[in-house]
Amino acid sequence: MSEVERDVVSIRLPLWGRVVRAEGVVPWLVVGDDGVPVEPVRRYLMDFVARDNRSGSVRSYAFALLRWWRWLRAVEIDWNRATPAEARDLVLWMRLTEKSGRSARTASAVTAGTVNPITRKQYLDDQYKPSTVRHSNAVLRSFYEFWIELGDGPLINPVQLDRRGRPHAHHNPMEPFRSDGRIRYNPKVPKRTPRGMPDERWNELFAGLQSNRDRALLALGISTGARAAELLGVRGVDLDWGDQLVRVFRKGSGAEQWLPASPEAFVWIRLYLADLAAPLGPDEPVWWTLRRRDRGDGFRRRPLNYEALRAVFRRANGLLGTNWSMHDLRHTAALRMSRDEALSLKDVQTILGHAHLSTTADVYLVEDEAQVFRRVQRHFTERAEHKECAQTAPAAQPVTAGYDASDLAVLFGPAVR
Incomplete structure (x- = not known):
């Protein structure tokens, strides 16, 4: 060198x-x-x-x-x-x-x-x-x-x-x-634990959305765990209304995959499409801008892109004082599924589109912080109660004449002082 x-x-x-x-x-x-x-x-x-x-x-x-x-x-x-x-x-x-x-x-x-x-x-x-x-x-x-x-x-x-x-x-x-x-000069990347969105925070975020389009898109994201780019690429033909499935093409591999979505997500999609007041073609994108803009070819809606989706979160975050992102919905969906006893880890891997089961296990098989905090707080409370009981316990009575104190200690345990 x-x-x-x-x-x-x-x-x-x-x-x-x-x-x-x-x-x-x-x-x-x-x-x-x-x-x-x-x-x-x-x-x-x-x-x-x-x-x-x-x-x-x-x-x-x-x-x-x-x-x-x-x-x-x-x-x-x-x-x-x-x-x-x-x-x-x-x-x-x-x-x-x-x-x-x-x-x-x-x-x-x-x-x-x-x-x-x-x-x-x-x-x-x-x-x-x-x-x-x-x-x-x-x-x-x-x-x-x-x-x-x-x-x-x-x-x-x-x-x-x-x-x-x-x-x-x-x-x-x-x-x-x-x-x-x-x-040679690659820095180490600290391992970050995915943080799910608590239910009350999700309800606050959802209530802060301003249109049925935004509600439909976020409801679909938190129920399927799909990435933002995968959801933005959904077309009319990719919605299976009968079985409530949505087809995405995976980031990186481009593999086709059908994902189950919640009934609420499809309700919001139906309301959003009714707001468009125009039939959606099978090969047209599902997500469009709400406003029509003229870029030299007349006033038209444009397909929703990632920057416009970020603007949706900026508006909601500004209202709530938060910094949520679309990827937080993917983490939330994954953590919810991984903690459901009815779903196996292989099920979670399939829905998330991970190539290796170890990726799903390493990232999402983590202890829920909220549950850890509750258990530790319960530990502190129990120790405090035990200490208080020990301080208020009556003094040990003297051993009656004729009995050996050491023998009684073996039989009944040492007296609490």
């Missing part, structure tokens, strides 16, 4: 380039200030799409590569001459600095990084999370692996692995060589 030492804290990334939606094979591209796509990134993302990765993953990788290109401009290094020193310093920079945006925080500046007293969840701050750093490392390693294979990248991958033992010591000659070891 080149011995390069930088004052990483003083480095400020330039607001160069942006990620834009594109037409054609690659749905998202990184472009410079001149609007021209960054060719090495475009070619890599084209290969990434060819490996059957979804549009959301392409967008996520594009943003990670945009950050890397800004970093290279800040340290004045060409992309194909990057060394492990640049990858190391980027990790240090992400751990020590704050995110820079095109616009400053407004209302959220007061709560950023604090813990909500009602939900006990931390508000997002401007620090890069360990999971973001790990994602950045994974993207960059994959990007340089692609170019090194083509022979147009640097001699070694800037994102190095920490190997344990002798590499490929027990390699099967009939199988291809695979990289082993963890990425």
Whole structure:
């Protein structure tokens, strides 16, 4: 590794380039200030799409590569001459600095990084999370692996692995060589216990919603445990009214799955569709904006996207003083099912769409905090009552003459003093 030492804290990334939606094979591209796509990134993302990765993953990788290109401009290094020193310093920079945006925080500046007293969840701050750093490392390693294979990248991958033992010591000659070891500068991600929404908080949130569409969408989320992106992709043909099932396409794998929903969710869906005052086609999205907007093609409703769904929660959270999110509904549904004796862990895994049973067990087989608190409070109360009884107990009577006190203690136990 080149011995390069930088004052990483003083480095400020330039607001160069942006990620834009594109037409054609690659749905998202990184472009410079001149609007021209960054060719090495475009070619890599084209290969990434060819490996059957979804549009959301392409967008996520594009943003990670945009950050890397800004970093290279800040340290004045060409992309194909990057060394492990640049990858190391980027990790240090992400751990020590704050995110820079095109616009400053407004209302959220007061709560950023604090813990909500009602939900006990931390508000997002401007620090890069360990999971973001790990994602950045994974993207960059994959990007340089692609170019090194083509022979147009640097001699070694800037994102190095920490190997344990002798590499490929027990390699099967009939199988291809695979990289082993963890990425060297990956930070540890603390394990977080999923926090379910208490029933009274769910009732408060539901009462704070302003439309039948919002009530239908959240009722569907808390009964199916589906992710936000999966629910937003539901079309008219994906609703089975007879059996009260909804079909989703799983995030990542894209696998089709039918999920049972509560009768209340379908009641709210029916009320919402009646509010639309227009028949819903089988291939049309179920969720639409409530207002019609003109974007050059007349006043029309638009399919509901993730940003509009976040606005629904912002309005409700502003009313309640909370910071709930759509993913809290997934955690709540999973915890409710995992604590139901009528459902097996395999049932919960199937509904949540986890590939491995161990994922469901590790995340959701946790003790209910509220029950733990009640048991500990009961323990404190019982100790206090026992201490009070001991203090008010009558003094032990003297042993009648003719009896040995030690023999009586063996028979009846020691006297309480």
